[in-house]
Amino acid sequence: MVSLLLAAALVSGCASQSVGGSRSEPGEALEAYTGLGLQYLQSGNTVNAKMSLQRALEIDPDHAPAYNAMALVFQVEQEYGLAEEYFRKALSAEPDSAMVRNNFGAFLFSRQRYPEACEQLDQAAQDPFYPQRAQALENLGRCYTLIDAPDQAATAFKRSLAINGNRPVALVELSQVLLDQGDPVMAGRYFERFRQLVERKQVEHYPKSLWVGIQLARLDRNVSRATTYALLLKNMFPKSEEYRRYEESAQ
Numbered sequence: 001m002v003s004l005l006l007a008a009a010l011v012s013g014c015a016s017q018s019v020g021g022s023r024s025e026p027g028e029a030l031e032a033y034t035g036l037g038l039q040y041l042q043s044g045n046t047v048n049a050k051m052s053l054q055r056a057l058e059i060d061p062d063h064a065p066a067y068n069a070m071a072l073v074f075q076v077e078q079e080y081g082l083a084e085e086y087f088r089k090a091l092s093a094e095p096d097s098a099m100v101r102n103n104f105g106a107f108l109f110s111r112q113r114y115p116e117a118c119e120q121l122d123q124a125a126q127d128p129f130y131p132q133r134a135q136a137l138e139n140l141g142r143c144y145t146l147i148d149a150p151d152q153a154a155t156a157f158k159r160s161l162a163i164n165g166n167r168p169v170a171l172v173e174l175s176q177v178l179l180d181q182g183d184p185v186m187a188g189r190y191f192e193r194f195r196q197l198v199e200r201k202q203v204e205h206y207p208k209s210l211w212v213g214i215q216l217a218r219l220d221r222n223v224s225r226a227t228t229y230a231l232l233l234k235n236m237f238p239k240s241e242e243y244r245r246y247e248e249s250a251q
Contacts, residue, residue: 030059034066041073049073064094068103075107083107098123098130102139109143118143125156134163138170141177150177161190168194168203175212184219191216205232211242 033056040049050073056066067090074083087104094100105120121140125133141156157174160167171194178187191212197203205213210233217226230250233243 026059030056030063030066033059034063034069037066037069037073041069041076046073046077062093064090064097064100067093068097068100071107072103075110080111096127098125098127098136099132102130102132102136105136105143106139109139114143114146118147118149125159134160134167134170137163138167138173141170141173145173145177150181153177154181165193166197166202168197168209171197172209172212175216176208179212179215184216187212188216188220205229205236207233207237207240207242210237211245214246 033052037049037052037056040046040052050070053066053070053073056063057070060066067086071083071086071090074080074086084107087100087107090097090100091104101120101124105117105124108114108117108120118140121136121143124130124136125140127133130136137156137160141153141160144150144153144156154174154177157170157177160170161174171190175187175191175194178184178190191209194203194209195213198205198209210229213229214226214233217223217229230246233240233246237243
């Protein structure tokens with residue numbers, strides 16, 4: 001859902017333009033219908049979203065952003081076959097679109113098709129001018145983690161943080177990768193940056209961050225911090241995979 005909202009935010013400003021007026025240029029109407037469709041999607045109105053996007057595609061049957069938006073609509077409606085079909089139509093119309101490849105990669109990731117997702121996300125991250133490049137690299141790092149490619153994952157997370165050093169997921173995920181690779185010192189440095197974000201109330205802990213914090217606190221022999229993180233994990237996320245791992249490690 002985060003990916004969907006980010007995609008919508010990129011073009012939602014177009015929706016304020018008048019649509020269908022006799023004086024409107026075709027290009028203006030095309031962008032307006034596409035933006036309106038995404039605005040409907042953000043508000044949860046998928047029926048009107050599809051109607052607006054169909055109007056856009058009537059004006060230009062090769063408009064990649066409209067195909068991309070339609071794919072997002074079908075993804076929300078759990079019409080996964082149609083979502084993939086429209087993502088591929090978007091790529092056929094605009095093969096170099098980093099936005100489409102990032103969204104398609106996120107879709108494949110959600111379907112647990114990780115090798116295919118990594119391929120799409122890697123291509124999205126190649127565009128140095130893509131506004132959401134840091135997100136694409138973060139997604140790519142998570143994807144590499146799930147196909148057991150830790151070196152590639154670490155590289156992707158570091159590249160994401162080079163663009164935006166305060167991405168909490170990248171900080172936590174990179175900390176775990178470094179822990180698994182036997183580098184607790186660097187893992188601790190990245191996690192400390194995440195912890196400072198928490199202290200400044202810019203982000204909140206989640207299961208993975210608490211589990212990483214527990215592992216690092218144990219290595220530092222910081223019993224108080226490890227206990228605090230363990231209690232938070234137990235009280236806030238008792239059904240999480242991370243709490244299960246904690247319980248196993250405590251036996």
